[in-house]
Amino acid sequence: MHTLILLRHGESEWNSRNLFTGWVDVDLTPHGEEQARRAGRLLRTAGLLPDVAHTSVLRRSVRTGTLALAALGRPGAPLTRSRRLNERHYGALQGKDKSAVLREYGEERFRLWRRSYDVAPPPLTPDDGPAPEGADAERAPLTESLADVSARLLPHWHDVIAPDLRAGRTVLVVAHSNSLRALAAHLDGLDRDELMELNIPTGIPLLYTLDEHLTPIVRGGRYLDPVTAAEAARAVAQEGYLTWAPGSRTTR
Numbered sequence: 001m002h003t004l005i006l007l008r009h010g011e012s013e014w015n016s017r018n019l020f021t022g023w024v025d026v027d028l029t030p031h032g033e034e035q036a037r038r039a040g041r042l043l044r045t046a047g048l049l050p051d052v053a054h055t056s057v058l059r060r061s062v063r064t065g066t067l068a069l070a071a072l073g074r075p076g077a078p079l080t081r082s083r084r085l086n087e088r089h090y091g092a093l094q095g096k097d098k099s100a101v102l103r104e105y106g107e108e109r110f111r112l113w114r115r116s117y118d119v120a121p122p123p124l125t126p127d128d129g130p131a132p133e134g135a136d137a138e139r140a141p142l143t144e145s146l147a148d149v150s151a152r153l154l155p156h157w158h159d160v161i162a163p164d165l166r167a168g169r170t171v172l173v174v175a176h177s178n179s180l181r182a183l184a185a186h187l188d189g190l191d192r193d194e195l196m197e198l199n200i201p202t203g204i205p206l207l208y209t210l211d212e213h214l215t216p217i218v219r220g221g222r223y224l225d226p227v228t229a230a231e232a233a234r235a236v237a238q239e240g241y242l243t244w245a246p247g248s249r250t251t252r
Contacts, residue, residue, distance in 0.1 A: 002165040002210040005048060005172045006180050006221070009064040010035035010203045018098050018239060020121075022090035023140055025058050035203025036064040040071025042205055042224040043172075050172035052078045052164050054156075056085040056179065064203070065174035077172075084156035087176035091121040091143030098240030110240060115196045117185075120145040146195070150182040157183065162214055177236070180206075188219050201232030 010032030014021040028036065043049070053069060055061040062081060069077050093101060093113065102110040112119040123142035141148065164171050173183070180200050184190065187208060190198065200206070206229075208221040223229035 001217070002168075002212075002214060003048065003170040004161075004165060004208040004210055005043065005050060005170070006183065006200075006206040006208065007039055007064065007068065007172060007174045007204075008177060008180055008200050008202050009058075009060040009174060010039075010067075012060040014095075015202065020090040020093040020096050020098060020101070022087055022094040023058070024094050026060060028060050028063050032060070032064070032202065033067060036067035037071040039064070039203050039205050040068035043068070044072040046207075046224055048072075048205070048207065048224075049074055049170060050077055051169035052080070053172040053174060054080050054082065054085060054161055054164075055174045056087065056176060057081045057083050058086055058176070061085070061174050061176060065172065068172070068174070080160065082156050082160070084152045085173070085175040085179050088146060088149045088178035089141045089144040091123045092125065093121045094124070102240045111196075114240075115198075116146065117192050117195055118145050118147045120148065146178055146182055146185075149178050150186065153179055153182050154186060157186065165210065165214060184221075187214075187216055187221075197237075199233040199236040201229050201236055204229045204232065 009028070011029050012021060012032055013026045013029055014024065015032070016029050049072060050069065053065045055065040062079070065079055066075075069075055069079070090113075098110075101113075105113075113121045120143045161171060161173065173180070175183070177200050181195065181198050184198060184200070185195050187210075188194075205224045206221045207224060209217045211217060
């Protein structure tokens with residue numbers, strides 16, 4: 001059996017402001033820092049001590065991984081960063097308020113941009129400013145669908161993360177809503193309808209026990225705090241809707 005732990009970064013500054021973030025390199029809020037430390041404590045209590053960690057190159061992911069490892073007593077565990085684990089690039093939506101986007105474009109398009117597999121948001125244009133800082137030396141995309149995220153993530157899974165698992169290491173992957181959705185879709189064989197309903201909360205470890213083929217023993221894994229995770233996942237699904245009135249939709 002192989003042990004894989006997925007962890008979405010703690011609350012970021014733009015999560016707290018209800019903004020599409022994507023590749024913009026924002027930091028954690030104090031609440032997000034505490035979420036990261038609590039994730040580490042949950043792992044320690046469960047006896048799950050990662051041998052290695054993998055994060056994106058974005059600071060909210062790296063800092064969550066660093067804080068969690070310190071809290072569980074493994075501050076020296078190797079941590080590998082890769083842009084392949086970055087959040088989905090939200091194109092021209094980056095920096096925009098989710099409720100405002102919902103009001104402007106309507107519920108159907110808003111949901112497709114947030115949760116569908118193959119529909120990308122509008123791309124960045126020169127009027128949207130420079131590419132996000134912190135993305136690394138490679139040229140950032142102009143927008144991405146979840147299919148695009150899967151295409152860049154899966155080589156890292158096959159070439160880097162899976163070998164760690166096969167070597168018997170307990171692996172922690174600290175990434176983002178959509179990079180983890182793409183990885184979960186691969187692990188669990190999710191169809192597109194299931195993927196539309198998959199919402200991953202911040203700061204709560206998701207444990208996968210995998211067989212010799214790296215197939216989950218339990219489809220969907222198990223959150224270490226399932227009650228809080230279920231409530232937080234429902235909140236993720238409702239992002240953008242709290243200040244939205246149905247009569248304001250412009251597109252169906």
